[in-house]
Amino acid sequence: MKQKKYLLPESEIPTAWYNIQADMVNKPLPPLNPGTGQPLKAEDMYPIFCEECARQELNQTDRFIPIPEPVLEKYVYYRSTPLVRAYGLEKALDTPAHIFFKNESVSPVGSHKLNSALAQAYYAKEEGTTNITTETGAGQWGAALSYAAKAFGLEAAVYMVKISYEQKPYRRSIMQTFGANVTASPSMSTRAGKDIITASPNHQGSLGTAISEAVELARMTPDCKYVLGSVLNHVCIHQSIIGLEAEKQMEMADEYPDIVIGCFGGGSNFCGIAMPFLRHNILDGKKTRFIAAEPASCPKLTKGVYLYDFGDEAGYTPLLPMYTLGHSFRPANIHAGGLRYHGAGAIVSQLMKDKLMEAVDIEQLDSFKAGLLFARSEGIIPAPESCHAIAATIEEALKCKECGEQKTILFNLSGHGLVDMTAYDQYLAGDLTNFEVDEATVARNLAESKLDPSKAL
Amino acid sequence: MKQKKYLLPESEIPTAWYNIQADMVNKPLPPLNPGTGQPLKAEDMYPIFCEECARQELNQTDRFIPIPEPVLEKYVYYRSTPLVRAYGLEKALDTPAHIFFKNESVSPVGSHKLNSALAQAYYAKEEGTTNITTETGAGQWGAALSYAAKAFGLEAAVYMVKISYEQKPYRRSIMQTFGANVTASPSMSTRAGKDIITASPNHQGSLGTAISEAVELARMTPDCKYVLGSVLNHVCIHQSIIGLEAEKQMEMADEYPDIVIGCFGGGSNFCGIAMPFLRHNILDGKKTRFIAAEPASCPKLTKGVYLYDFGDEAGYTPLLPMYTLGHSFRPANIHAGGLRYHGAGAIVSQLMKDKLMEAVDIEQLDSFKAGLLFARSEGIIPAPESCHAIAATIEEALKCKECGEQKTILFNLSGHGLVDMTAYDQYLAGDLTNFEVDEATVARNLAESKLDPSKAL
Numbered sequence: 001m002k003q004k005k006y007l008l009p010e011s012e013i014p015t016a017w018y019n020i021q022a023d024m025v026n027k028p029l030p031p032l033n034p035g036t037g038q039p040l041k042a043e044d045m046y047p048i049f050c051e052e053c054a055r056q057e058l059n060q061t062d063r064f065i066p067i068p069e070p071v072l073e074k075y076v077y078y079r080s081t082p083l084v085r086a087y088g089l090e091k092a093l094d095t096p097a098h099i100f101f102k103n104e105s106v107s108p109v110g111s112h113k114l115n116s117a118l119a120q121a122y123y124a125k126e127e128g129t130t131n132i133t134t135e136t137g138a139g140q141w142g143a144a145l146s147y148a149a150k151a152f153g154l155e156a157a158v159y160m161v162k163i164s165y166e167q168k169p170y171r172r173s174i175m176q177t178f179g180a181n182v183t184a185s186p187s188m189s190t191r192a193g194k195d196i197i198t199a200s201p202n203h204q205g206s207l208g209t210a211i212s213e214a215v216e217l218a219r220m221t222p223d224c225k226y227v228l229g230s231v232l233n234h235v236c237i238h239q240s241i242i243g244l245e246a247e248k249q250m251e252m253a254d255e256y257p258d259i260v261i262g263c264f265g266g267g268s269n270f271c272g273i274a275m276p277f278l279r280h281n282i283l284d285g286k287k288t289r290f291i292a293a294e295p296a297s298c299p300k301l302t303k304g305v306y307l308y309d310f311g312d313e314a315g316y317t318p319l320l321p322m323y324t325l326g327h328s329f330r331p332a333n334i335h336a337g338g339l340r341y342h343g344a345g346a347i348v349s350q351l352m353k354d355k356l357m358e359a360v361d362i363e364q365l366d367s368f369k370a371g372l373l374f375a376r377s378e379g380i381i382p383a384p385e386s387c388h389a390i391a392a393t394i395e396e397a398l399k400c401k402e403c404g405e406q407k408t409i410l411f412n413l414s415g416h417g418l419v420d421m422t423a424y425d426q427y428l429a430g431d432l433t434n435f436e437v438d439e440a441t442v443a444r445n446l447a448e449s450k451l452d453p454s455k456a457l
Numbered sequence: 458m459k460q461k462k463y464l465l466p467e468s469e470i471p472t473a474w475y476n477i478q479a480d481m482v483n484k485p486l487p488p489l490n491p492g493t494g495q496p497l498k499a500e501d502m503y504p505i506f507c508e509e510c511a512r513q514e515l516n517q518t519d520r521f522i523p524i525p526e527p528v529l530e531k532y533v534y535y536r537s538t539p540l541v542r543a544y545g546l547e548k549a550l551d552t553p554a555h556i557f558f559k560n561e562s563v564s565p566v567g568s569h570k571l572n573s574a575l576a577q578a579y580y581a582k583e584e585g586t587t588n589i590t591t592e593t594g595a596g597q598w599g600a601a602l603s604y605a606a607k608a609f610g611l612e613a614a615v616y617m618v619k620i621s622y623e624q625k626p627y628r629r630s631i632m633q634t635f636g637a638n639v640t641a642s643p644s645m646s647t648r649a650g651k652d653i654i655t656a657s658p659n660h661q662g663s664l665g666t667a668i669s670e671a672v673e674l675a676r677m678t679p680d681c682k683y684v685l686g687s688v689l690n691h692v693c694i695h696q697s698i699i700g701l702e703a704e705k706q707m708e709m710a711d712e713y714p715d716i717v718i719g720c721f722g723g724g725s726n727f728c729g730i731a732m733p734f735l736r737h738n739i740l741d742g743k744k745t746r747f748i749a750a751e752p753a754s755c756p757k758l759t760k761g762v763y764l765y766d767f768g769d770e771a772g773y774t775p776l777l778p779m780y781t782l783g784h785s786f787r788p789a790n791i792h793a794g795g796l797r798y799h800g801a802g803a804i805v806s807q808l809m810k811d812k813l814m815e816a817v818d819i820e821q822l823d824s825f826k827a828g829l830l831f832a833r834s835e836g837i838i839p840a841p842e843s844c845h846a847i848a849a850t851i852e853e854a855l856k857c858k859e860c861g862e863q864k865t866i867l868f869n870l871s872g873h874g875l876v877d878m879t880a881y882d883q884y885l886a887g888d889l890t891n892f893e894v895d896e897a898t899v900a901r902n903l904a905e906s907k908l909d910p911s912k913a914l
Binding site for chain 1: 462566604608627631829832875
């Protein structure tokens with residue numbers, strides 16, 4: 001029997017996260033205070049964020065950060081996740097490439113997001129907080145956070161991007177079943193929400209808007225901390241568990257990836273799978289390629305500019321160094337709600353600038369075409385976000401076929417699509433379209449966001 | 458760290474199914490030809506069923522049946538499934554009981570149904586069939602069959618109970634994503650469907666009706682076999698993989714169950730978890746209790762009569778020995794669509810009669826109350842069907858609390874509820890009700906089905 005699935009024994013599950021900041025030659029740039037223009041210290045973030053998360057955010061020295069025992073206990077419940085050799089997809093493509101995927105969809109909430117949700121909820125609890133609040137796009141992060149909050153005895157309030165709230169009622173309901181309070185964003189419950197609705201009564205929401213609302217709630221509520229599911233460095237650190245496991249599992253399969261691929265929204269699952277391997281490019285001279293697959297309708301890495309910008313629409317957050325389309329960018333209503341964010345995190349942005357990784361943009365129709373082929377050849381229906389990674393993988397596997405090269409490709413299956421079936425319905429019915437973003441649109445958005453592309457970092 | 462999850466190494470995954478028929482002192486009664494009243498031979502079933510399935514159906518001698526290598530290859534993709542110690546639920550109930558569950562929800566389609574779907578699709582392919590057809594209630598079986606058909610290169614046609622087709626559009630869409638042809642039943646595409654619609658234009662469908670349609674399609678189509686997801690003996694054999702794994706995993710946990718619980722529709726997941734343990738009651742003098750948890754709205758084990766009855770509404774099937782409510786029984790529209798079937802399979806019916814197992818009936822509201830507690834304490838949202846097993850488990854665990862007894866309870870988590878969130882929405886909104894079935898209703902239904910309770914077996 002050909003081996004298809006690789007699992008780690010419990011004793012082999014990593015007990016520390018990997019922090020690539022320690023190994024980067026050019027460190028990620030610091031967040032800035034928008035008023036003073038000065039770099040933030042961890043203390044400056046304590047009013048909003050868990051203190052340990054704030055410290056991890058700026059930690060450029062510790063290569064490994066121990067996973068707290070109670071978090072590890074929850075990890076072990078669903079980890080290790082399987083590394084799978086995609087024989088079915090290889091056969092369907094008739095490619096000499098060896099395709100592997102890390103199956104993060106087996107977590108109880110169906111995606112990788114739980115890896116950081118558990119960590120952040122644990123720190124919040126440890127630091128004496130009773131409430132946490134966050135935003136969510138497609139609902140993958142919100143579902144994970146709701147689960148994690150319940151697991152550690154916290155109350156959770158989630159602002160869900162309005163278009164996803166409507167498109168994905170099941171994810172809203174999952175959060176409520178875990179006991180969370182879910183509000184469609186923009187809402188009238190915050191100043192930021194009211195301002196946005198007043199200016200644009202039909203605003204369908206964006207991650208940037210929902211972040212503004214959640215941050216405002218955290219600011220205004222005693223014993224309430226804000227948590228974020230992507231973009232920030234500490235989230236990327238927590239997600240490194242994906243790649244650390246994959247590294248050991250690839251060894252079990254006696255292979256090493258020539259290419260590592262993740263879909264890209266703010267960077268959480270991409271960093272999770274990629275960073276532990278990227279360190280071997282930095283430290284050990286490996287030549288693996290790292291590809292972030294972003295939607296063509298939200299192309300910050302392929303068409304954005306590297307600038308200091310706000311992380312949210314209302315401008316509540318510090319200024320973050322990011323490849324950005326401008327914080328006022330309103331992404332089209334693609335089904336991959338988790339990828340509808342205007343900017344890339346600090347780590348990824350620096351790695352992009354230093355050409356240590358690449359990005360490709362994927363059209364919505366191509367993403368679902370890839371997802372359908374994957375479902376029918378591998379038996380797992382992928383989340384619309386993950387479909388982007390699959391599309392990029394297929395592209396590379398077909399190049400291998402053309403050249404007759406037997407490369408090893410590893411991608412991250414960030415989540416399953418069982419709660420996104422409306423999207424597949426519409427795709428099968430021919431009701432979906434592509435959304436282009438051209439250079440002129442980007443330029444106009446940057447200007448609207450008061451950003452000057454000539455000041456690129 | 459307290460161990461919570463037990464997985465088997467690949468080398469320990471069982472390579473043969475267990476067939477309890479070989480160990481039963483009183484064998485299950487045979488199916489009868491409705492015309493002649495004579496017991497069927499395997500050959501009599503070949504026109505409709507895969508030949509190997511028909512042989513397994515009547516196999517009362519082989520205790521173990523080897524799992525074909527290609528089926529095992531697909532099993533290994535998602536098996537072993539975890540055995541989990543439900544510390545969270547124990548704590549929530551403050552019970553001295555040790556509660557374990559077998560998590561069949563981790564299969565790529567989200568339920569145990571794949572265990573038999575893969576076997577049946579494989580046999581169909583091996584025997585040269587190109588098409589298979591089946592019925593589905595909630596869609597768990599239909600999704601599994603669609604996946605299995607695609608995995609072995611067959612075309613699948615699924616008749617989905619109309620009320621579920623409407624209540625659970627995501628499951629319909631999952632089947633279509635795997636490439637299956639899905640029809641709401643009753644439909645105008647078969648004689649049986651037309652007759653039913655003519656008689657009752659607003660008929661919301663039932664498993665009995667959908668079976669009639671699928672059997673008719675198999676009869677009328679060359680190279681098309683009918684497959685069934687529950688009730689029949691060969692399905693129970695395939696599902697024994699659940700209990701065989703659980704047996705080894707309980708040993709890893711150094712425990713043996715005092716009580717084994719499964720929800721009950723036709724018997725597939727209940728038999729799967731229970732039979733491998735029940736053999737030790739028969740052969741080794743163990744005293745484990747086995748509890749089938751059925752919905753109060755479809756109480757064939759607790760209120761039905763043991764009679765020969767048709768397996769479907771139209772009377773196309775052989776006469777089967779079953780605890781039945783009458784084949785014309787129309788179950789209320791509870792969300793646990795997979796449990797809406799009028800009869801119990803031959804193995805379970807004989808075991809019930811011989812008092813080797815028990816049954817309890819669970820109200821819909823109690824089932825969701827239990828499911829919500831489980832979701833919030835264990836982090837997994839259970840399928841509405843599985844909620845019935847959880848409710849029965851909670852009942853037993855609370856009895857342990859009352860008596861201060863530390864019993865070990867094992868239940869089967871047959872599937873997750875991520876595609877059933879409408880049901881949770883309605884429960885949380887207070888929009889669900891119970892449906893009672895009293896003795897008079899049962900008597901009326903038996904009469905309508907032309908069954909005489911005084912002739913009970």
